Amino acid sequence: MALPLILIIVLLVLYPALYSLHLATLNKGMERFVGFDNFTFLFSRETFWMVVKQSVVFAVTAVVFKALIGFCVAHFVHNVPVKGQRKWRGMLLVPWVIPPAMSTLAWLWLFDPSYSAFNWLLVKGGFEPIGWLGEVGWARFAVILVNVWVGAPFFMIMYLAALKSVPEQLYEAAAIDGANWWQKLWYITIPMMRNIIAITVLFSLIVTFANFDIVRVLTAGGPLDNTHVFATWAFKVGIEGSDLPLGASVSLFMFPILAIFAIFILRDITKRGAEN
Amino acid sequence: MAKSRSMKDDRRRAMIWSYFFLCIFVVFFLTPPFYMLLTSFKSNAEIASATSPWWVHAPTLDNYIELLTTETYLTFFRNSAMVSVLVVAITMAISIPAAFALSRMKFWGSGTLATGVFLTYLIPETLLFIPLFQIFVWVTEFTGIELINRWYVLVILYPTLTVPFATWIMIGYFASIPKELDEAALIDGAGYLQILTRIFIPVALPGIIAATIFAFTVSWAQFLYPLAFTTSADQLVLPVGIITTLIRGDVFTWGQIMTGALLGAAPPLIIYAFLMDYYIAGLTAGATKG
Numbered sequence: 001m002a003l004p005l006i007l008i009i010v011l012l013v014l015y016p017a018l019y020s021l022h023l024a025t026l027n028k029g030m031e032r033f034v035g036f037d038n039f040t041f042l043f044s045r046e047t048f049w050m051v052v053k054q055s056v057v058f059a060v061t062a063v064v065f066k067a068l069i070g071f072c073v074a075h076f077v078h079n080v081p082v083k084g085q086r087k088w089r090g091m092l093l094v095p096w097v098i099p100p101a102m103s104t105l106a107w108l109w110l111f112d113p114s115y116s117a118f119n120w121l122l123v124k125g126g127f128e129p130i131g132w133l134g135e136v137g138w139a140r141f142a143v144i145l146v147n148v149w150v151g152a153p154f155f156m157i158m159y160l161a162a163l164k165s166v167p168e169q170l171y172e173a174a175a176i177d178g179a180n181w182w183q184k185l186w187y188i189t190i191p192m193m194r195n196i197i198a199i200t201v202l203f204s205l206i207v208t209f210a211n212f213d214i215v216r217v218l219t220a221g222g223p224l225d226n227t228h229v230f231a232t233w234a235f236k237v238g239i240e241g242s243d244l245p246l247g248a249s250v251s252l253f254m255f256p257i258l259a260i261f262a263i264f265i266l267r268d269i270t271k272r273g274a275e276n
Numbered sequence: 277m278a279k280s281r282s283m284k285d286d287r288r289r290a291m292i293w294s295y296f297f298l299c300i301f302v303v304f305f306l307t308p309p310f311y312m313l314l315t316s317f318k319s320n321a322e323i324a325s326a327t328s329p330w331w332v333h334a335p336t337l338d339n340y341i342e343l344l345t346t347e348t349y350l351t352f353f354r355n356s357a358m359v360s361v362l363v364v365a366i367t368m369a370i371s372i373p374a375a376f377a378l379s380r381m382k383f384w385g386s387g388t389l390a391t392g393v394f395l396t397y398l399i400p401e402t403l404l405f406i407p408l409f410q411i412f413v414w415v416t417e418f419t420g421i422e423l424i425n426r427w428y429v430l431v432i433l434y435p436t437l438t439v440p441f442a443t444w445i446m447i448g449y450f451a452s453i454p455k456e457l458d459e460a461a462l463i464d465g466a467g468y469l470q471i472l473t474r475i476f477i478p479v480a481l482p483g484i485i486a487a488t489i490f491a492f493t494v495s496w497a498q499f500l501y502p503l504a505f506t507t508s509a510d511q512l513v514l515p516v517g518i519i520t521t522l523i524r525g526d527v528f529t530w531g532q533i534m535t536g537a538l539l540g541a542a543p544p545l546i547i548y549a550f551l552m553d554y555y556i557a558g559l560t561a562g563a564t565k566g
Contacts, residue, residue, distance in 0.1 A: 001381075001468075002389060005374035005443060012436045013396050016407035023407055030410075073301050079294035088298055090552055095305050097548045097555075099497030101515035102537040106308035109315065109530050117311060117329040153305065154559065161560045203397070210400035213499045217519060231402035231500070238406045239504050248406045255403065262398045 024249040028242075038249040047225050047233070052253070054140070055229040059209040062147040066208075067201055069148065070155020077156070078163045089160065096153040104217040107146045108133075111218075136226045139219050143227050146214050151207075155200055162196040163189070206261055210254060230254050309541075315534040316340070323530055339535035348509055349536060352517035355427045356496060356540075359513055363434040363495040364488055367442050370435065371487065375446035376472050380458065390447065396440040405504050408433065412505070427511045433501045438491040445490065445561045449483030450476055486558030489551060493544045514540040 027034045042048045077088050095103060110117050111132035119129035133139050170188050179187070190197075212231040215221065221228035221236060228236070230251060238247015315323065317335040327333055343349045377383070378390050412423045423429045457479075458471045466474065477484065502516040509521055518536040522529060548555050 001373035001377040002386075004370040005393070005439060006389065008370065008435055008439050009392060009396055012408070012433070013399055013404065016404045016411060017399050019411065020403065020407035023410060069301075072297070076294040076298045076301070079290050080298070081291075086552075088302070089556075090549075091302050092298075092305055093548070093552075093556070094309060094545070097493070097544050098309060098541040099493075099499070099515055099544065101497065101499040101519065102541045103308055103312075105518070105533060105537045106312045109528075109534060110308060110311060112528075112530075115323065115329065115530075120329050149305065149308070157556060157559055206398060206400065210402045212402050216499070216503075231400075234402065234406065235500070235504065239409070244406055244410055251403045251406060254400070258398050258400070258403075262395060 020248040020252060023245050024252055026245045028245060030245060038246050041246070042249060042253075047228070048250075050225065051228045051230060051233045051250075054227065055209060055254075058140075058144060058147070058211075058215075058229055059205055062144050062151065062208050063201060063204045065144070065148045066151040066155050066204060067197070069152040070159050070200075071197075073152070073156045074159035074163055077160055089157070092156055093153045095150050096157075100150050100213040101217055103150065104146055104214050107142070107149075108218055111142060133219055134223055136223060139223055139227050143215050143218055146218060147208060147211065150214065151204060155204070158196055158200050159193065162193045166192045202261055202264055206258060209257065309538075312534045312538045312541075315530055316538050318531050320529060320531055339531045340539075343532060343535055343539065348517070348521060351510055352512055352514045353539075355512060355517075356514040359427060359430045359434065360492050360495040362431045363438060364491045366431065366435050367438040367491040368484070368488060371439050371443040371446055372477070372484065373472070374439075375443045375450050376468075376476055378443070379447050379450035381468075393440045393443050393447075396436075401437060401498075401500055404436070405500055409504060424505060425507050425511055427506060427513065429505050430495075430498070430502055430513065433505070434495045434498060437498065438494050441494075442487040442491055445487045445558060446480065446483050448561050449480040453479050482554060482557060483561070485551065485554045486561060489547055489555050490558045492547065496544055 023030075024038055025033055025035055027037070073092060077085055077092070080088065109115075113131065113134060116129070116132060118132070123129055130138055132142050166189060170192075171184055174184050174188060209229075210231055211229060212235070215227055215229055215232045216235070219227045221232050225233075230253060234247045234251040237250055238244050241247070311330075314330070314332055316339055317332045317337070319334065319336050319338060322332070322334055378386055378393075409424075412429065415421065416423050423432075453476060457475055461471050461475055497515065498513075499515045502513045506512055506516065509517070512520065514536075518533065518540060522533045522536055
C-alpha cells in the first residue's frame with residue numbers, strides 16, 4: 001500500500017537528487033564530462049561567494065526575527081482573554097495563508113520606485129524617500145522583511161500551541177515562590193518549549209535557506225545580483241541562462257548545509273524514538 | 277490580600293500592553309493585503325496622480341470587470357484549479373493508504389521509510405527543479421509525450437511536495453487510533469481494506485481534511501515549478517501568469533496586478549476563513565506529532 005509513496009520518493013526525489021550530482025559534472029551542452037570544472041569555475045566567480053554569504057545572512061537573520069516576533073506575538077495572544085484569542089489569531093495568520101508570490105507583489109508595489117506608499121508617508125513626515133529595491137542595503141533589508149512578514153505568523157501559531165500545553169500550576173507554584181516574569185520565562189516557559197523552538201527553527205532554516213518566491217518576485221536578484229540566494233541564482237544560471245549543469249552545481253551547494261540540519265533532526269527523531 | 281491584588285493588577289497591565297502590541301502587529305501583518313484591496317479599486321489615472329496612496333478617491337470596479345472578462349486570466353484560473361484539484365486527489369489516494377500501512381503494518385523497512393518520508397523535506401524543490409527539468413526533456417524525447425510547457429506536468433511534479441507531508445500528518449492521526457479498534461474489527465473478520473475505509477478514514481477525518489487543505493494550498497501557491505516548466509500563456513497557472521503577463525516590460529498596470537493577485541489569493545483565504553481550525557491543525561500536526 002505504500003508502493004506509490006515509495007515510487008514518488010525514489011523516482012521524483014531521490015533519483016533527480018542523485019542525477020544532479022552527475023549533471024553537475026557535464027559541460028554546458030551536456031555532451032562532455034568535465035569533472036569538477038563547474039565547481040572550480042564557480043569558486044573563481046565573485047558572484048558565487050556573494051551568493052553564499054547572502055544566502056546565509058538572509059536565512060539566519062530572517063529565521064531569528066521570525067522566531068523572536070513569533071514568540072512575542074504568541075505571548076501577546078496568550079495574555080488576552082480566551083474568547084478573543086480566536087479573532088486575533090485569525091487576523092495574524094493571514095500573511096501565511098496568502099500565496100507568497102501574490103503577497104510579494106503587494107510588497108513590490110509598496111516599494112515601487114516612483115509611487116511607493118511608504119515613501120509617501122516618509123515624505124509627509126519630513127524624511128527623505130528611500131530607494132527600497134534600488135539600493136543594495138535596502139534591497140537586502142526588503143527581502144528579509146518580506147520573508148519575516150510571511151513566516152512569523154507560522155512561528156506564532158506553533159508557539160501559541162506550545163504555550164497552551166504548559167501546565168498553569170507551574171506558574172502558580174513559581175508565583176508562590178516569588179518568581180518575577182523574567183524568571184518564569186527563563187525557568188518555565190523556555191525549557192517547556194525547547195523542543196518546539198528547536199524544531200521550528202531548524203525547519204524554518206531549511207525552508208528559508210532554499211527560498212525562491214520572495215527574492216525572485218521582489219528583486220529578481222538585483223540590484224546587480226546583490227540579493228541573489230542559491231535558488232534564484234541557480235534558476236538564473238540554469239533555466240534563464242540555459243546552462244543546466246552550472247545551475248545544478250549552484251543548487252548542489254545547498255546540500256551540505258541542509259545535510260548538517262538533517263543530522264540534527266535525525267538525532268532528535270532517534271532520541272525521541274528511544275523515549276517512546 | 278495585598279499580594280493577590282498586585283497579581284491581578286500585573287495581569288491587567290500585561291493584558292493592556294498585549295492589546296497594544298497586538299494592534300501594532302496586526303497593522304504590520306495586514307498592511308500589504310489591505311493595500312492590495314485598496315489599489316484594486318483604483319483607476320490607472322488615480323494611481324498615477326499625486327493624491328494620497330492610502331485612500332481611494334474615486335472607487336471603481338473596472339479592474340475586476342476587465343480581468344474577469346479577459347480570456348487569459350480565466351485560463352490561468354482554470355489551469356490553477358485543475359492542477360490543484362488533481363494534485364489533491366492524487367495526494368490523498370497515495371498518502372492515505374501509505375500512512376495506514378506505515379502506522380499499522382510492520383513490514384521490512386517500514387521504520388526506515390517513515391524516516392525517509394520525513395527527510396524528503398531536506399531536499400527542497402529548489403534543488404530538484406534543474407535535474408527534473410532535464411529528466412523530463414529526456415522522457416519527452418524517448419516517449420514522444422510532450423511534458424515541458426504543458427500544465428499537466430505540474431500534476432506530476434506537485435505530489436513530490438504534498439505527498440510526504442500529507443502522509444506525515446496522517447501517520448500522526450492514524451497512530452492515535454487505539455489498536456483495540458482494529459483488533460476488534462479483525463476478530464469480526466474485516467480485511468485491511470475494510471478496516472481502512474470503515475474505521476480509519478471516518479475516525480481520522482479531521483486529519484484527512486487538514487491534509488487536503490494542506491495539499492490544496494501548497495499546489496495553489498507553488499511558484500518555482502510552473503515558472504521553470506511552463507512558458508506559453510495558455511499553459512500558465514495563476515502566480516506565474518499574473519507575474520509574466522500583467523507585467524509587460526517596464527509597464528506596470530498596478531491596479532490590475534493587485535486585483536489579479538487578490539483574486540488569486542482568494543481561494544486559500546476563503547478555505548482558511550471557513551476551515552480555520554482544520555487549517556491550523558494541519559500546520560501544527562507536523563511538528564507536535566513528529
